[in-house]
Amino acid sequence: MTRITANEFTGATFRPEQFVQSERRNSKLNIDQLNLFVESSPENAQLTHDLITQVTMDPVLKTGSDYYDMDKAQHRKATALKIAKMALYMEQDIQMAFKKYRNHDVVKGLQTDNEYPILTAKDLGIFDKRLSIISNQDPQLGTRIGVHLGLFGNCIRGNGTDQQIRYWLQEKGALFLKGIYGCFAMTELGHGSNVAQLQTRAEYNPKTDSFVINTPDLPATKWWIGGAAHSATHATVYARLIVNDKDYGVKTYVVPLRDPDTFQLLAGVFIGDIGTKMGRDGIDNGWIQFQNVVIPREYMLSRFTKVVNSGNDVRVLTEPTLDQISGYSALLNGRVNMVMDSFRFGSKFATIAIRYAVGRQQFAPNNDKSDDASETQLINYPLHQYRVLPHLAIVYLISPAAFKLMDTYHTTLEQLYKVSSSGNKRELKPVSMKLKDLFIDSASLKATGTWLVASLIDELRQACGGHGYSAYNGFGKGYNDWVVQCTWEGDNNILSLTSARSIMKKYADLAKGNTQTSESFRYLSPELVMGVLKGSHSAKLETLEDYTDVWGIMLIKMLHFCVKLVKETKSTDSISKHLVMISRFHAFHSMLRAYYLKLKDPSDSHVTDENSQKMLWSLYQLFSLYFIDKHSGEFQQFKVFTPDQISTIVQPKLMGLLPEIRKECIPLTDAFKLPDAMLNAPIGYYDGDIYNNYYNEVIKNNPPEADGPGKPEYHAHLTTMLRRGFQETEDLGKLGK
Amino acid sequence: MTRITANEFTGATFRPEQFVQSERRNSKLNIDQLNLFVESSPENAQLTHDLITQVTMDPVLKTGSDYYDMDKAQHRKATALKIAKMALYMEQDIQMAFKKYRNHDVVKGLQTDNEYPILTAKDLGIFDKRLSIISNQDPQLGTRIGVHLGLFGNCIRGNGTDQQIRYWLQEKGALFLKGIYGCFAMTELGHGSNVAQLQTRAEYNPKTDSFVINTPDLPATKWWIGGAAHSATHATVYARLIVNDKDYGVKTYVVPLRDPDTFQLLAGVFIGDIGTKMGRDGIDNGWIQFQNVVIPREYMLSRFTKVVNSGNDVRVLTEPTLDQISGYSALLNGRVNMVMDSFRFGSKFATIAIRYAVGRQQFAPNNDKSDDASETQLINYPLHQYRVLPHLAIVYLISPAAFKLMDTYHTTLEQLYKVSSSGNKRELKPVSMKLKDLFIDSASLKATGTWLVASLIDELRQACGGHGYSAYNGFGKGYNDWVVQCTWEGDNNILSLTSARSIMKKYADLAKGNTQTSESFRYLSPELVMGVLKGSHSAKLETLEDYTDVWGIMLIKMLHFCVKLVKETKSTDSISKHLVMISRFHAFHSMLRAYYLKLKDPSDSHVTDENSQKMLWSLYQLFSLYFIDKHSGEFQQFKVFTPDQISTIVQPKLMGLLPEIRKECIPLTDAFKLPDAMLNAPIGYYDGDIYNNYYNEVIKNNPPEADGPGKPEYHAHLTTMLRRGFQETEDLGKLGK
Numbered sequence A, B: 001m002t003r004i005t006a007n008e009f010t011g012a013t014f015r016p017e018q019f020v021q022s023e024r025r026n027s028k029l030n031i032d033q034l035n036l037f038v039e040s041s042p043e044n045a046q047l048t049h050d051l052i053t054q055v056t057m058d059p060v061l062k063t064g065s066d067y068y069d070m071d072k073a074q075h076r077k078a079t080a081l082k083i084a085k086m087a088l089y090m091e092q093d094i095q096m097a098f099k100k101y102r103n104h105d106v107v108k109g110l111q112t113d114n115e116y117p118i119l120t121a122k123d124l125g126i127f128d129k130r131l132s133i134i135s136n137q138d139p140q141l142g143t144r145i146g147v148h149l150g151l152f153g154n155c156i157r158g159n160g161t162d163q164q165i166r167y168w169l170q171e172k173g174a175l176f177l178k179g180i181y182g183c184f185a186m187t188e189l190g191h192g193s194n195v196a197q198l199q200t201r202a203e204y205n206p207k208t209d210s211f212v213i214n215t216p217d218l219p220a221t222k223w224w225i226g227g228a229a230h231s232a233t234h235a236t237v238y239a240r241l242i243v244n245d246k247d248y249g250v251k252t253y254v255v256p257l258r259d260p261d262t263f264q265l266l267a268g269v270f271i272g273d274i275g276t277k278m279g280r281d282g283i284d285n286g287w288i289q290f291q292n293v294v295i296p297r298e299y300m301l302s303r304f305t306k307v308v309n310s311g312n313d314v315r316v317l318t319e320p321t322l323d324q325i326s327g328y329s330a331l332l333n334g335r336v337n338m339v340m341d342s343f344r345f346g347s348k349f350a351t352i353a354i355r356y357a358v359g360r361q362q363f364a365p366n367n368d369k370s371d372d373a374s375e376t377q378l379i380n381y382p383l384h385q386y387r388v389l390p391h392l393a394i395v396y397l398i399s400p401a402a403f404k405l406m407d408t409y410h411t412t413l414e415q416l417y418k419v420s421s422s423g424n425k426r427e428l429k430p431v432s433m434k435l436k437d438l439f440i441d442s443a444s445l446k447a448t449g450t451w452l453v454a455s456l457i458d459e460l461r462q463a464c465g466g467h468g469y470s471a472y473n474g475f476g477k478g479y480n481d482w483v484v485q486c487t488w489e490g491d492n493n494i495l496s497l498t499s500a501r502s503i504m505k506k507y508a509d510l511a512k513g514n515t516q517t518s519e520s521f522r523y524l525s526p527e528l529v530m531g532v533l534k535g536s537h538s539a540k541l542e543t544l545e546d547y548t549d550v551w552g553i554m555l556i557k558m559l560h561f562c563v564k565l566v567k568e569t570k571s572t573d574s575i576s577k578h579l580v581m582i583s584r585f586h587a588f589h590s591m592l593r594a595y596y597l598k599l600k601d602p603s604d605s606h607v608t609d610e611n612s613q614k615m616l617w618s619l620y621q622l623f624s625l626y627f628i629d630k631h632s633g634e635f636q637q638f639k640v641f642t643p644d645q646i647s648t649i650v651q652p653k654l655m656g657l658l659p660e661i662r663k664e665c666i667p668l669t670d671a672f673k674l675p676d677a678m679l680n681a682p683i684g685y686y687d688g689d690i691y692n693n694y695y696n697e698v699i700k701n702n703p704p705e706a707d708g709p710g711k712p713e714y715h716a717h718l719t720t721m722l723r724r725g726f727q728e729t730e731d732l733g734k735l736g737k
Helices: A003-008 A016-025 A031-038 A042-057 A065-069 A072-098 A106-112 A122-134 A139-159 A162-171 A320-359 A382-422 A425-463 A465-469 A475-486 A492-511 A519-524 A526-534 A546-569 A573-600 A610-630 A632-637 A643-662 A665-670 A690-701 A715-722 A732-736 B003-008 B016-025 B031-038 B042-057 B065-069 B072-098 B106-112 B122-134 B139-159 B162-171 B320-359 B382-422 B425-463 B465-469 B475-486 B492-511 B519-524 B526-534 B546-569 B573-600 B610-630 B632-637 B643-662 B665-670 B690-701 B715-723 B732-736
Strands: A182-185 A201-205 A210-214 A222-225 A234-243 A246-256 A269-273 A286-290 A293-296 A305-309 A314-318 B182-185 B201-205 B210-214 B222-225 B234-243 B246-256 B269-273 B286-290 B293-296 B305-309 B314-318
Touching (some): A016 A320, A016 A665, A016 A690, A031 A042, A031 A382, A031 A665, A042 A122, A065 A475, A065 A690, A072 A106, A072 A139, A072 B715, A106 A162, A122 A139, A122 A320, A122 A382, A139 A162, A139 A182, A139 A234, A139 A246, A139 A320, A139 A475, A182 A222, A210 A246, A222 A234, A234 A305, A246 A293, A320 A382, A320 A425, A320 A475, A320 A690, A382 A425, A382 A573, A382 A643, A382 A665, A382 B492, A425 A465, A425 A475, A425 A492, A425 A519, A425 B425, A425 B475, A465 A475, A475 B475, A492 A519, A492 A526, A492 A573, A492 B382, A519 A526, A519 A546, A519 A573, A526 A546, A546 A573, A546 A610, A573 A610, A573 B382, A632 A643, A632 B632, A632 B643, A643 A665, A643 B632, A715 B072, B016 B320, B016 B665, B031 B042, B031 B382, B031 B610, B031 B665, B042 B122, B072 B106, B072 B122, B106 B162, B122 B139, B122 B320, B139 B182, B139 B234, B139 B320, B139 B475, B182 B222, B234 B305, B234 B314, B246 B293, B320 B382, B320 B425, B320 B475, B320 B665, B320 B690, B382 B425, B382 B573, B382 B610, B382 B665, B425 B465, B425 B475, B425 B492, B425 B519, B425 B573, B492 B526, B492 B546, B492 B573, B519 B526, B519 B546, B519 B573, B526 B546, B546 B573, B546 B610, B546 B632, B573 B610, B610 B643, B643 B665
Parallel strands (some): B182 B234, B201 B234
Antiparallel strands (some): A222 A286, A234 A246, A269 A286, B210 B293, B234 B246, B305 B314
């Protein structure tokens, strides 16, 4: 039945596209200004728009609905083809970043000219953004390149000397997806989060001035290594530095794995495929075992730890302050990106579910059973508004925090690089302080953002009913691809605990007179803390700022409670459940604060239209109220709000905002400016023609034969079963005779 | 690296199996008695054991780790082979149920002998259980047979006359997976939950005394129909009965789709494949469109609605009381089974995650960095105990409620069948009352159970870190297969709303003096309600019974609040968020009550061992406390507990139970008696040898070639990329000349 016949009928036939379009006609919002707000600036918005157009139009890079029918082998091949294409875009992006396009080949310069500066993360900014945007339609591609650039690359950038950085990343060409392809061999079968306990060994041999890499036992097998199974020619390996039988702890080394021409494994390198995963099968995760693999001393990344062989004795020199931090700095880039991913991935599914909720009808008003009573749109049910609209607010609230974090990351790492090159000790402390704050914020925002989006996808899929379960509407693969973000590059629970412990330490330090300067810890001001503890400063929801500040008050009360408990119990175990909450609430506070500051300042928000401003403030309030209500247990238990305040203030305000935001829910999703090709989910396409679009994608991917799907290949087994006769049983009487 | 070499090494090498085994050595529990408790009786326990052995040993039925690497086509074929094998077991199961094995073929009798009784749901009890157990290792198989027996079969059984039941289910052989294979054509592209608004038309033609079935437009296309794409020869179709242009609403009809011999589609039947889904790809869900398909009048299922053609006039006779209920009764069976599935599926993943948590080590105590400090087992972290152990309690608490519901279902439907045959009006009311209570309980337990297990799988996967994301440890496919249970056969939100509305009505009826007799509504006793509202009866946690009763008190207070609000607002919309909670809390109360009654009575619980009793009571308390804490927002807001009671009673009790239950967590999972073949997840195998088992399954399914995974087929694209030269740019200067 085609689009035409679908409209031949009257009566109950649905016209979902008319609902969606009328929402747009009646809108009072300025979509372009809203887009500038979520994309943080006109320059960013333009760049995002150009990149989206390119990755959705490029015949190699684009992702259609056939994507949902690919098996592992097909995904891996398609991903490889896309990587090769991305490499060409990359050279162009670097060229543009250098603004040296005429009569000049920047890449050649970087590879061959020693006078050329070392490429900074900023120089790769355009390509990083391209990667983050294409990850939104094909996450596995993002990972497969991200492991090479973000993990392998940043491991060298963070732990290598300037010569090593220049050699591996520029001369050899790694940064341009040339010459070598890298993977990041940190995790082992038996060790994930506990990096300090990794068991792979790198023993220094003074006679040959080289390291011998070994995998001592099965649990020390490098595991989950993205790119190892098929793509990688080199790996940055985390292994224990052993010199003269002394264990200096885990350091990093560049270890060649394959001949880049033949892709043959090198001597002593054993590699296997880890096989099928919950999602992201386009990534060739592998395992690696080393048997006496020899690498020259120079392959150890020696920015902070050096092995010096004077001939008659061997010494190990270490820069204590930065050595440890830098070991993890490779993971920072991933965490910061995952916060941005949370915004982009979330915006996709919010758009799909809200357009479906507007177009889909179910039950007549008050369950009126008469045939002519036209059915109610899902979005008009208060329960459905409560199920979907807060997720829209979540997406809007993640954006400013994500852009702010990205910015802090770039500036801080640039400083770190400068300081560690200059070796200026005095400048070390302030930088490492900044780095520590960056670790806390990125950890709590990564954990919170990825968790929020995991439940966003799950709850919005359920809000789309059965059609949400169809592969072609994207929720299934979307969820399977997404949830690994809650585990890798720092398990969300571990990250929450570590960040919360550091926040507790900051809180405890207040007593010693150490005050906080960074914006995200402003709730730790001595005045506010005293006011809250004395009870002179209590929570309210009158001004817009209050909606951020209540979370600061909540945090102070929980921190106070935890610090007290730890003093008594001498252990943080008893409060680990609370610590996870503290990290989450800290992230909420950072998100609300970043959003508040941006929206308050039109020159920063780029939103001058009054209705749009008003709506953005409503989303801000909805976010805060939704989570106060979700966590009303903590808010009442720690006496931030009384039970009656929850009933008479928080919940009525919350339920009151929903119908108001519902009025503009379609324009608010249009403002993300995601083309259908990026959504890749027919029930969420722009024109709102749910049933025809969905039906057409299903038919396209499952064309019925002339006579329906026809006989299945296994048809004989069924007919044999259906046609079988009776199982006559023996006449046992006879046998008895 | 093999099992042997893995043990050649000392030092940091892990010995997870030793941890798991020592837990068993130190246990004080009686595993056999615990198993009798969760399996509800010795007979059930024995039957479960026998069936598990059969489905895990049978070479056709068993499911290995290769299952996780199958594509859609492979899954569908494997499922068809399993169906054919299950058909043979089925005949045996019916034979055994009849206890007429000698000199007699029961199936032949049922198919050919009119004196034979009509087969009841009880007679199929053994096979139903076999189905429910095999669904635990291969859910898609369970569905594919379940749609035929449970939906197609029960639709005929619930809506057909005795002759129709005998004809379709016995003579034609449907009940024995013979002759015809059925599907259940209810849902349409445009209509899911709102059955009354389905648009497929069945127009009666008096001249030919037949119905003409039509699909009026695209949204009326039958959609999601399990078995339609390839397997089904017949369908029970939900369509509007139109007689002389009058619409009598939605009735049910048996419509032939394919020739059972050739599997060719019949005239006017258009069928397509719905394609890939989030999970359960072994089910051939399809779409169906009817174009003037003619069926004889006798194919309308006419137990409650008849079309009588006297020759000169046509009348439609309806039995109002039961007609509507029976329309949905086909779905009851599925809902009841899903509560049992929740117990079985949950027990599988609880076992995997807890064995992993005991075997897996991470970080030294107090993050001691020294190499020799052996690392802490995950399960010894309070946070990890809080993350996994409550899920163990959930599984234990679902079991008694699931068995009780199954029992009520069988007795109630038998009564319904008797009454509707006898046509004895006086007996109608009590039965339909029972049926309504069954609808409420099954709805709230189905919604709550399936939601609990969805988050159980998700949270326990995260508790297994990266290894939980590997396909071979079962969480991925397990989650994808499971979550559809939250949507189909009654969307969880819709079910929650309808059951909660009925509970509200019962509460309101108290004022009219209508009291409740059924166990699951005991909290609606006038005395208790008055006591709670007057404040003379307040919540406490002293006796074991209190742990159930607090939920009754919570429910009364919420119901009171909601009824009041509805009186004011004249609509239930404003409280829909609360209604979902009421349904959830009602389910918690039913689960706790059923568990309490069973455990209190040793002749019912079969647990005489004191330690085991004590531990079962601890799980009971943990369940109640865990959810009081999770919902402490509601408990404080509705003043069941004060903030201080939450801090000083609920949470300390909760955290205090965890270490106690942790001591026996391995035996408590062993008590489910799930063999490795049923778990199909190496990190959860019985011997606890996590790393060797997991590594071996990965190698088995991804055997490395002599030289590692070797060159990927797409290798050329990568080398071309890595070997590409520089992009010389024109000397524009020259061109300028």
